[in-house]
Amino acid sequence: MLIQCENVTKRFGSFTAVDDVSLEIAAGEFFSLLGPSGCGKTTLLRMLAGLETPSSGRIVIDGVDMAGVPPNRRPVNMVFQSYAVFPHMTVADNVAYGLKIDRVPAPEREARVAEALALVKLADFARRRPDQLSGGQRQRVALARALVKRPKVLLLDEPLSALDAKLRDAMRGELAAIQREVGVTFVMVTHDQDEALALASRCALMINGTLQQVASPGDLYEFPANRFVADFIGTINLFEGTLAGSLFTSPALDTPIRLEPGATGTIAGPVWVGIRPEKIAMTQAKQPGTVDSLQANGAHGTIVTSAYLGAVTLYDVQAGNGTMFKVSSANAERSASQALPAGTPVWLHWSPSAPMVLPG
Amino acid sequence: MAAGRKHREVAPLDYAGRWSLRAWVAGVVVFLYLPLASLVLFSFNDSRRTIRWEGFTTDWYGRLAHDDALISAFANSLTIAAVSTLVSVVLGAMAAIALWRYRFIGKGVFDGMVTLPIVVPEICMGVAMLVFFGTIMPWPRDLVWPFDLGAIIIAHITFSFPFVTVVVRARLASFNREMEEAARDLGASELRAFFDVLLPHVRPALVSGALLAFTLSLDDFVITFFTAGPNTVTFPVKIYSMVRFSVTPEVNAASTVLMAITVLLTLIGMKLQGKDIANTEPR
Amino acid sequence: MTGRASGITGGSRAAFWAVLAAPALWMVLFFVVPLAVIWGYSFGHTQGLTQVVVTGTLANYARVFDPVYLMIFGKSLVYAALTTAICLIIGFPYALVITFAGPRAKIALLLAIMLPFWTNLLVRTYALMAVMRTEGWINDGFAMVGLGPFEMLHTNFAVIVGLVYVHLPFIVLPLFSTLDRLDRSLIEASLDLGAGHLRTMFQVVIPVVWPGIVSAVLLCFIPALGSYLTPDLLGGPDSQMIASVIERQFKRANDWPFGAALSFMLMYLTLAAMAWRALAERRSTARAAA
Numbered sequence: 001m002l003i004q005c006e007n008v009t010k011r012f013g014s015f016t017a018v019d020d021v022s023l024e025i026a027a028g029e030f031f032s033l034l035g036p037s038g039c040g041k042t043t044l045l046r047m048l049a050g051l052e053t054p055s056s057g058r059i060v061i062d063g064v065d066m067a068g069v070p071p072n073r074r075p076v077n078m079v080f081q082s083y084a085v086f087p088h089m090t091v092a093d094n095v096a097y098g099l100k101i102d103r104v105p106a107p108e109r110e111a112r113v114a115e116a117l118a119l120v121k122l123a124d125f126a127r128r129r130p131d132q133l134s135g136g137q138r139q140r141v142a143l144a145r146a147l148v149k150r151p152k153v154l155l156l157d158e159p160l161s162a163l164d165a166k167l168r169d170a171m172r173g174e175l176a177a178i179q180r181e182v183g184v185t186f187v188m189v190t191h192d193q194d195e196a197l198a199l200a201s202r203c204a205l206m207i208n209g210t211l212q213q214v215a216s217p218g219d220l221y222e223f224p225a226n227r228f229v230a231d232f233i234g235t236i237n238l239f240e241g242t243l244a245g246s247l248f249t250s251p252a253l254d255t256p257i258r259l260e261p262g263a264t265g266t267i268a269g270p271v272w273v274g275i276r277p278e279k280i281a282m283t284q285a286k287q288p289g290t291v292d293s294l295q296a297n298g299a300h301g302t303i304v305t306s307a308y309l310g311a312v313t314l315y316d317v318q319a320g321n322g323t324m325f326k327v328s329s330a331n332a333e334r335s336a337s338q339a340l341p342a343g344t345p346v347w348l349h350w351s352p353s354a355p356m357v358l359p360g
Numbered sequence: 361m362a363a364g365r366k367h368r369e370v371a372p373l374d375y376a377g378r379w380s381l382r383a384w385v386a387g388v389v390v391f392l393y394l395p396l397a398s399l400v401l402f403s404f405n406d407s408r409r410t411i412r413w414e415g416f417t418t419d420w421y422g423r424l425a426h427d428d429a430l431i432s433a434f435a436n437s438l439t440i441a442a443v444s445t446l447v448s449v450v451l452g453a454m455a456a457i458a459l460w461r462y463r464f465i466g467k468g469v470f471d472g473m474v475t476l477p478i479v480v481p482e483i484c485m486g487v488a489m490l491v492f493f494g495t496i497m498p499w500p501r502d503l504v505w506p507f508d509l510g511a512i513i514i515a516h517i518t519f520s521f522p523f524v525t526v527v528v529r530a531r532l533a534s535f536n537r538e539m540e541e542a543a544r545d546l547g548a549s550e551l552r553a554f555f556d557v558l559l560p561h562v563r564p565a566l567v568s569g570a571l572l573a574f575t576l577s578l579d580d581f582v583i584t585f586f587t588a589g590p591n592t593v594t595f596p597v598k599i600y601s602m603v604r605f606s607v608t609p610e611v612n613a614a615s616t617v618l619m620a621i622t623v624l625l626t627l628i629g630m631k632l633q634g635k636d637i638a639n640t641e642p643r
Numbered sequence: 644m645t646g647r648a649s650g651i652t653g654g655s656r657a658a659f660w661a662v663l664a665a666p667a668l669w670m671v672l673f674f675v676v677p678l679a680v681i682w683g684y685s686f687g688h689t690q691g692l693t694q695v696v697v698t699g700t701l702a703n704y705a706r707v708f709d710p711v712y713l714m715i716f717g718k719s720l721v722y723a724a725l726t727t728a729i730c731l732i733i734g735f736p737y738a739l740v741i742t743f744a745g746p747r748a749k750i751a752l753l754l755a756i757m758l759p760f761w762t763n764l765l766v767r768t769y770a771l772m773a774v775m776r777t778e779g780w781i782n783d784g785f786a787m788v789g790l791g792p793f794e795m796l797h798t799n800f801a802v803i804v805g806l807v808y809v810h811l812p813f814i815v816l817p818l819f820s821t822l823d824r825l826d827r828s829l830i831e832a833s834l835d836l837g838a839g840h841l842r843t844m845f846q847v848v849i850p851v852v853w854p855g856i857v858s859a860v861l862l863c864f865i866p867a868l869g870s871y872l873t874p875d876l877l878g879g880p881d882s883q884m885i886a887s888v889i890e891r892q893f894k895r896a897n898d899w900p901f902g903a904a905l906s907f908m909l910m911y912l913t914l915a916a917m918a919w920r921a922l923a924e925r926r927s928t929a930r931a932a933a
Contacts, residue, residue, distance in 0.1 A: 373830060
């Protein structure tokens with residue numbers, strides 16, 4: 001393992017920013033620290049960089065305990081949220097800065113700077129000053145400046161948050177391509193789940209300073225460890241109730257939810273069950289063949305609001321007992337009226353494999 | 361807009377375009393500059409009585425150049441200003457960095473202590489210095505030049521460096537801490553990051569702070585008046601004794617010299633600060 | 644980002660002491676100590692020629708309330724207030740024009756107010772002396788129309804003119820920085836709702852920038868109150884302000900304890916004014932945040 005965090009805790013006065021976090025990151029990974037703002041993910045990143053010291057716990061990078069190692073002696077480099085490109089130096093001087101400090105001989109230094117600038121497609125901008133660059137270009141400078149030092153780990157603090165939407169999408173693709181090319185381990189902090197799911201090979205989700213789950217993007221979405229994770233990633237319908245065997249009952253639901261046998265494991269008693277909106281089928285007529293649809297895994301209600309988003313339409317459906325369901329339906333066919341109007345009575349149903357059981 | 365309403369040349373919010381306000385501004389400018397202009401003008405007047413214009417001459421400036429007492433006062437003033445500027449910039453920058461960067465017990469006290477000299481009436485500071493250098497730390501009067509100026513220099517540093525602190529602190533507020541962290545992250549030691557990143561950022565403030573300190577020192581009369589001895593007369597103190605005596609073309613010439621220096625320094629300072637002029641806070 | 648202020652690891656503590664020690668030491672030694680000595684002297688009395696014995700007596704402060712000195716304090720306050728009022732009336736329209744002037748005119752007008760501000764106080768006062776004296780050209784002007792000459796120099800009138808002349812920039816610059824931050828759409832809204840310009844000025848602009856005006860007024864009042872040079876050079880024997888009395892105690896009368904008490908009364912007035920200003924600013928930021 002390239003990076004090992006063992007029971008890392010960081011307190012600022014009485015506030016615990018990072019609470020007993022242990023995780024391991026392998027070489028070559030594109031690892032993402034995901035969570036709402038203020039969850040401690042940036043603090044954890046800054047501890048890896050050496051810009052903060054843990055209150056307790058241990059950080060080991062490449063087999064070396066980092067305790068007492070200042071930021072300038074760590075085998076990591078960082079791309080800062082504000083990019084922190086030095087305004088009084090040219091692009092080339094910015095990139096060369098770290099190499100100059102390391103006393104890399106001039107010919108080698110120049111070659112490496114040129115190589116790094118080519119990697120981020122800024123070869124023609126070497127003599128420019130940062131104030132002549134766009135936000136996206138400045139970020140590339142920051143990236144080149146960090147990568148040119150050939151760090152074991154590249155840390156990225158919200159790398160795409162300061163860019164506008166179009167540029168963000170383009171940069172996202174490029175970031176992935178650069179990581180594949182250089183093979184350096186990337187650790188990225190982001191509050192944007194789309195960004196994390198799209199880029200990372202593995203994600204760690206943090207909420208209120210504690211680590212909730214470390215998993216691949218797919219597992220994080222389909223098999224969340226708890227309801228906080230399920231609630232943070234994507235949209236979900238959550239019900240609190242009790243589980244008996246493979247049958248879940250909730251005061252919010254008129255009929256029970258039947259789960260796939262064996263899907264529940266050993267869990268029993270009070271639990272949460274979640275169903276993703278796209279896993280609920282919505283029909284205007286009662287479906288033939290699902291005769292028992294109102295005895296389990298279904299509901300009857302009326303559409304309250306609809307939001308047409310192009311590829312999908314999101315509906316809020318109110319069931320007879322008042323419970324609200326979020327349902328998304330793909331707009332697979334071209335049609336003049338993509339959304340069903342409010343007030344339309346609909347039937348909702350889902351398969352036993354759709355619901356996920358989440359410990360309270 | 362109602363049709364047929366008289367078209368106005370002046371946009372509603374263009375207060376600067378209204379003739380009444382323009383006349384007011386012109387009046388203020390005349391009030392501010394007429395006395396100064398006449399002072400400069402009559403320093404070139406070929407008449408001792410200085411009532412009427414009698415022709416152009418630079419005699420009065422020539423006379424200044426031969427007035428040994430005035431020349432030595434001028435040399436004193438420049439020396440005091442140079443030394444106190446140097447020390448003020450260093451102390452002022454240190455205090456600004458301490459206040460900007462660190463949280464510590466007694467920070468409020470330190471902040472107040474550094475800000476107070478800006479607001480304390482000059483007369484109070486003057487008499488405090490008089491007593492301090494009279495009883496607590498008597499400055500030997502018979503030291504060789506320029507060491508005899510020590511007491512004045514100390515007084516000047518004490519009232520100038522808080523101004524430098526204000527200027528540098530304002531500049532530091534716009535510093536992105538991530539810049540320094542980036543330098544550290546790229547391998548720079550704390551000291552190197554300071555010189556490579558922080559110092560270039562505050563350099564404009566150091567320059568304008570230095571000009572401010574220099575001008576303040578060169579201009580000061582009240583505090584110097586209380587700290588100066590008979591052999592340590594500065595330019596303003598010398599002019600004061602001339603003014604008390606009478607209004608003469610020599611005084612006009614000497615005043616013009618002093619005015620020219622400060623105006624020049626101010627203009628250089630503003631030029632260096634460039635577009636910040638419009639946001640300049642009053643002292 | 645909660646932890647930013649806690650600084651960077653490695654040597655920070657040493658760096659902290661390196662930047663704090665020198666200015667702190669300097670301030671204590673050359674500012675706090677001198678003021679403390681004066682403060683101590685204000686509770687003492689003279690013994691012999693220059694010896695001062697600190698006895699804890701309040702006699703010096705009692706003497707401040709002697710009608711003679713109370714009158715001078717009163718007169719200083721009145722002069723400073725009058726100066727501030729005149730400066731405000733003259734300066735407000737000027738500040739308004741700077742605020743709404745085009746970028747070039749703005750710089751020119753700011754420069755016009757700042758250059759005298761930076762010009763030596765003594766020089767400015769002297770310039771006024773030369774203009775206002777009996778043989779000055781104002782009286783020449785009056786003589787041409789058959790009036791005068793008027794005795795203007797060394798009068799209370801000259802002191803007020805001088806104080807206004809010297810302190811005008813002190814009020815214009817802060818007024819400008821306040822007006823510059825004013826949201827212009829407020830004026831537009833008022834005009835749009837049918838108010839005239841004068842009404843807009845008094846019922847919208849002035850109330851909104853009021854805390855800024857208070858601050859500007861105090862920034863003018865405080866230095867005006869402690870003026871030494873202007874009344875000294877332009878005034879007559881009856882136009883003394885506090886500073887002149889303080890100066891006399893230290894230089895000519897050689898009554899340091901009483902001079903110290905007077906200094907500290909002036910200090911207290913100044914600090915009270917500063918505290919008032921800080922309070923007004925805090926209140927306005929609190930209101931802005933609400």
